[in-house]
Amino acid sequence: MNPESTTKLYKAPRTEISQNQGRFRIHFNFPGHNHPEHDDHGYGPLATVVESFMDPETLISMHPHQNEEIISWVPSGVMRHDDRQGNQLVTDSEHLMVMNAGSGFWHEERTLADDPPLRMLQIFVRPHSLDLPPTIQHEPIADPVANEWRHLFGPEGSDAPLSVRNDVHFYDVHLEEGASVDLPTKTDWDTYFYVFEGAVTADGTRFDETESGLLVDGDGLTVTAETETLLVAFCIDPDAPITRQGTIGR
Incomplete structure (x- = not known):
């Protein structure tokens, strides 16, 4: 955090919490770790943001999830x-x-031999209640527009194309080099962002690829791309009711 700024912006470097299963590798980003005075690895309903890698011809066999x-x-x-x-x-x-796992949902994931290597994010949100009805949503999303946020999921009843059962909104943006955007914000909510590719600066601080920031009690913050960048952001109600019994996203 820049000591000369009144903005509460906390930076976290690339996570060191990883698992290597050979053809499948994951890095756990815990947004609560950004805040030095926060005693929860998650941040409100956002439990973890997992960077996942799958080589071609990889199978993650059938397994269950609950309450996430x-x-x-x-x-x-x-x-x-x-x-x-x-x-x-x-x-x-x-x-x-x-995948709204609720009381229980079984699935498997795979890549085929002729698929490209896969790098993705798997985001784990804590629901507001336990043992909700399990369901799955799979929808087309709007084409990205350079330098404009794309709203991808939000709480039930929001205008996002897909929904989760707690107070989190998710956005992504493709930034051209030198372009600036304001982080998504909501009154009394906080914003967590993650640099998937590229690098940005915000409030005098540089965030490189796989680094993250947390804006707390902020009225707004502008980020500027130091190079072509793919950035994601989560607008979070830190006081939302949460559960902590997810298979992974506890």
């Missing part, structure tokens, strides 16, 4: 999903998937 909302954001490549409800879904740059 899992969002699959795939900026390039493909992630193939099968589940016990008979769905066979392909998530790519034109689609978003939200």
